[in-house]
Amino acid sequence: MFRILNVETNAPVPYATIRFAKTKNDTIANVLGDFRIPFRYKNEQEILNISCIGYYSKKIKLNNLENAPYHVIYLTPKTEELTTVVINSKKKHSTKNIVQKAIDNIETNYPIEPYSYIGYYRDYQFVDEEYFNLNEGIVEVFDKGFKTHKISNPLNQTALYRYKLNSEFAQDSLLSHAIYNGAKQIKDGKMGSAIGNELTLLNIHNPIRNYNTGSFSFVYVFKTDFIKNHSFKNKGLVFLDNEELYKTEFSALKNITGSAYKASGYIYISKLDFAIHQFEYKLYSISPRQLILSLNIEYNKQENGKMYLNYITFNNNFFITQNEALQIESSYFNNSNQRFVIKFNRALDLKSIEKLNNIKITFKDRKLSIYNIEAIDKKTIEVQFKKEDSNFLNENDYTNQALFDIRLKNFQDVLGLGMGKSKLEGHQFRELFVQSVNFKENLSSNLKFIDKGASLNSEPINNVNIDDYWLNSPLKEINTNMKD
Missing domain, CATH: 2.60.40.1120 (Carboxypeptidase-like, regulatory domain)
Structure with a gap:
């Protein structure tokens, strides 16, 4: 590592x-x-x-x-500070003009001929500081070139060479639901379709590859809308090896976003040929301030002089509303074993019962001291009181449930929803890291290609030798004490 x-x-x-x-x-x-x-x-x-x-x-x-x-x-x-952007000794260009030239040169700098690339793909959810449902695989993407529509063109296809669920990470079937505008929704927008394929959704949100078609708010059609919808600031020169890149910061205009949203990012453009090397975009809601989506794209120049995808990552917020929030279904004192039984309507996250102070129970205004908490099944726990409090209950009419007061804190169900909460929020990630590029596409008739609208979990895996490719980027934290 x-x-x-x-x-x-x-x-x-x-x-x-x-x-x-x-x-x-x-x-x-x-x-x-x-x-x-x-x-x-x-x-x-x-x-x-x-x-x-x-x-x-x-x-x-x-x-x-x-x-x-x-x-x-x-x-x-x-890095290098840049005070004046000079294209040649006779003519100066504004930062906006540099971006315009970059867009105008897309068909020159990027492949309009067929090509393919093989890469490591993954998708997962991030909820309450935890990763869920990490699917990962090796894919080969066949592309007829930038002048073709990435999704609708039947010759633009993707083959799976490996795809699996990583069992080292938490799993939850509800979170993994890929179809939006149904059970799983975006807080401040819509995907615009019922596509259940996260890789297809990733491809849709690439404004460079889809420069002449729609992408997302407020980029829309990159070729015609991006510049008129944003303001630009020159942030100096940065380097990629020995190549100088203009670093430009941009912000979406308020008359486009309205008062509810803010969008900004950076675009890195070659000083040599105006090729776009990197594009970063973030969209926030203002009140409350929350990240709606984040996009990072990088293209690299290959030996044929054209720019090919290096990586793309895209995530968006989502929420899932449940019909039933976690709540107590019934409770009573069981005299036979001297335990207080609490039954819930949903399966519990058993971490909830690890701390005794997460439960407070009173009877006739007397606080009962808790000795132990034990799970009987997924929805039921038993609370054991200290001996003097059990004796106190036996001396009184403990069958009158109205005399008990139960207060719980930090209790949640297996989906992470707390007491009385029926809304789960998180971020959906999709990421593709390219490992090799083939300048001449070989769309073999022997390959089985994915259905662009269906979940990758149901798509066929091709039996192809992929020894030179591997599932790569770890998500978990690592020890950083060792140096190279």
């Missing part, structure tokens, strides 16, 4: 590109700077070339590393 950090701040370097000198494949670090590679690459004396926008590149010889579970690699920032 590797983690990439900023040498000056010790902060993670997200989405760095890791190229392999011998295999010519790539992999991408995740948002925490983490990545992993097969152990055999060390035996093969592979060399890693690590690069990221705004940093000096670094080469790592794997056979020089000690055998250890974790390695930390430090990158050094490389």
Whole structure:
């Protein structure tokens, strides 16, 4: 396992590109700077070339590393302040004009010919600081070029070579529901369709690939709407290896978003040929301030001079409303075993009963001291009182339930919903990290392709040798004590 950090701040370097000198494949670090590679690459004396926008590149010889579970690699920032943007010695361009030239040059800088790429794909939910339902796989994406419609063109297809649910992470069938505008909804918008395929939803939200069709608010059609809907600020030059990139900050205009929303981001454009290398977009609601969606895209220039997808990550908020909130169904004091029984209408998260002070029970205004709490089944718990309080109940009419007062805190069901709450909120993530690009698409008739509208869980897996590709980016935190 590797983690990439900023040498000056010790902060993670997200989405760095890791190229392999011998295999010519790539992999991408995740948002925490983490990545992993097969152990055999060390035996093969592979060399890693690590690069990221705004940093000096670094080469790592794997056979020089000690055998250890974790390695930390430090990158050094490389930036340059820019006071005046000059395209040539005779003509100056505004920041907006640079963005316009980048959009005008999409058909020149990006492939309009057929191609394909193989990458690591995953989707998951993030709820209450926990990851759920991590599906991951290896996919090959066949694309007829930027002039074709990514979704509707029948020749733009995707083949699954591996796809599985990662059992190391929590699972919940309700959270995994992929069809929006039904049980699973977006708080401040709509997906606009009932597509149940998270990879298709990821592809729809790529405004660079879909530059001449609709994408999302408030980008809409990137070619015609992006510039008129946003204001732009020059933020200087940054570097990708030795190539200078204009870093431009943008914000959606208030007359477009209204008073309820705020949208902003960054776009990184080559000073050399105006190719868009990176695009970041975040949309927030104002009151309350909450993230609605976040998009990160990077394209890299390949040896044929064209820009191909390096990675894309997209997440949006969602909420699920349940018909029944967690509540007490019945309660009574069982004299036979001297236990107080509480039955709930939904299965409990058993962590709720780990702390005795999560339950307070009084009888005739007397607080009863709790000795132990035990789960009888998924919906039922038994509370054992200290002996003097059990004796007190036996001396009184404990059959009158109106004399008991039960107060619970930190109780929740298995979906994470607290007492009286019937709304579960979280974020849905979809991510694709490209590992290799094929400049000539080979759309084999022997492959089985996915249904773009159906869940990937039900789609066929192709029996293809994918030894050079692997499920990559870990989500969990790692120890960062070791250096390269």
